[in-house]
Amino acid sequence: MSAFLVIIGIPTLAMESYSLGPIEITPWLYEFNLPPNLISGDINPIRSIFRIPNTLGLIASIGFFSSLGLTITAATKIRISFTILNFLGAYLNGSRSAFIFTLIGLVIFFVAIYLKCPISTFAVQSIFCSIFLPLIVFSIRPSLIPQFIDLTGRRTLWEASINAIKTNPLLGFGAGDQSAYIDTYIENEMHSEKGPHNSYLRMFLTTGILGGVSYVLFVLYVIINSSKAMRSIEEKTIVVIIIIFSLHQMFSSWAIFGQVGIRFFGLASSIFFGYGIRIYIDD
Known part of the structure; x- marks a missing residue:
């Protein structure tokens, strides 16, 4: 589910808004530069169907670790895809805490496993x-x-x-x-x-x-x-x-x-x- 929420939000990187049935999908109101400058210029953070991007950030972060655990247990193309999408969601929503804590969690996760x-x-x-x-x-x-x-x-x-x-x-x-x-x-x-x-x-x-x-x-x-x-x-x-x-x-x-x-x-x-x-x- 979290990966699909990220997919819904990604088009707003290239367009101001679009309609998904009765729901209007828009980006957040401010611009930020993506470190380490993977995309030139500033972009609007994605927020999918939510009011603020922080909500998507936490959901994507939890989804990332859930799909990562499943991928390590038994890797499939769909699990790998969901893992990548959720990581992008935690990154592209512009929430500093969501992405920093995702990176911290990633370190802890691999320490716990290996x-x-x-x-x-x-x-x-x-x-x-x-x-x-x-x-x-x-x-x-x-x-x-x-x-x-x-x-x-x-x-x-x-x-x-x-x-x-x-x-x-x-x-x-x-x-x-x-x-x-x-x-x-x-x-x-x-x-x-x-x-x-x-x-x-x-x-x-x-x-x-x-x-x-x-x-x-x-x-x-x-x-x-x-x-x-x-x-x-x-x-x-x-x-x-x-x-x-x-x-x-x-x-x-x-x-x-x-x-x-x-x-x-x-x-x-x-x-x-x-x-x-x-x-x-x-x-």
């Missing part, structure tokens, strides 16, 4: 923790992030979230409209009504220090224990996808818990975390 236990387990856990824990620190202390790094407004949202959390640190504000909790601390109206754009801050904001710390520890617990127990390529693929979900939550508002209603990524990540728990329970 190194023997317990070296592979230690390597996977070390790579993940060396990225995950500093990102948690930067989320809590965004002032530590160098100013030349463009977070597309997230720095303001994270600082406002931290200020809001300080007013009700233990139990948080409860489920509800997170943007309403932090808007008081946002001076620029351009960033208002957007929420934290960080799932871990969202958990601290809605459930306080008790819930936020518990959520971070839950993510670490599942990844560390499932990486200890992973054996088959299928299990290693699941662990890598869990890691991708965990890293993406640094820059997205969805979470496994703590949201009103059902959201696609929250549901999808819950399923993969469930499989991760099953991996080490069955070990």
